[in-house]
Amino acid sequence: MQRKRRGFSLMELLIVIAIILIIAAIAVPKLDKARMYSTEMAAIRMISTVHTAETQFYSQYGRFAVNMAELGPPASGQAGPSAADLIPGDLASGTKSGYNFILVGGPNGYTLNVNPSVYNSTGRRSFFSDQTMVIRENWGPEPATANSKEIK
Numbered sequence: 001m002q003r004k005r006r007g008f009s010l011m012e013l014l015i016v017i018a019i020i021l022i023i024a025a026i027a028v029p030k031l032d033k034a035r036m037y038s039t040e041m042a043a044i045r046m047i048s049t050v051h052t053a054e055t056q057f058y059s060q061y062g063r064f065a066v067n068m069a070e071l072g073p074p075a076s077g078q079a080g081p082s083a084a085d086l087i088p089g090d091l092a093s094g095t096k097s098g099y100n101f102i103l104v105g106g107p108n109g110y111t112l113n114v115n116p117s118v119y120n121s122t123g124r125r126s127f128f129s130d131q132t133m134v135i136r137e138n139w140g141p142e143p144a145t146a147n148s149k150e151i152k
Helices: 010-061
Strands: 099-106 109-116 125-130 136-139
Touching: 010 099, 010 109, 010 125
Parallel strands: none
Antiparallel strands: 099 109, 109 125, 125 136
């Protein structure tokens, strides 16, 4: 009398697990690159948000904001030149989506440096922009400057 075989043998299960691990080893680096690309795109969108906020701030108060906190929400009370409530609080803190935002304003304009919190983990590019609203990028750990390549 022949026995009916039920389930899978240990060898068959080990082969299936090995195949799954090989596929995962190929997919994980691509997933990390896709995640970094999405954080870079989010940073570029936030730069555009800061440009819009600076334009509104200038039209309301006759000067550019000197730091991110001046564009953010007030701790309490009404919005004003020290906290205009033009950008979200997490962006006003200077860190969002794995990037650090450094805004320096002056009487004639502003500069915005946007750098990955952890290079090659949260992003591979740094960004620079100013009142001209041209966004520039630098591939590498050095911060982007006014002389860096323009994003098309």
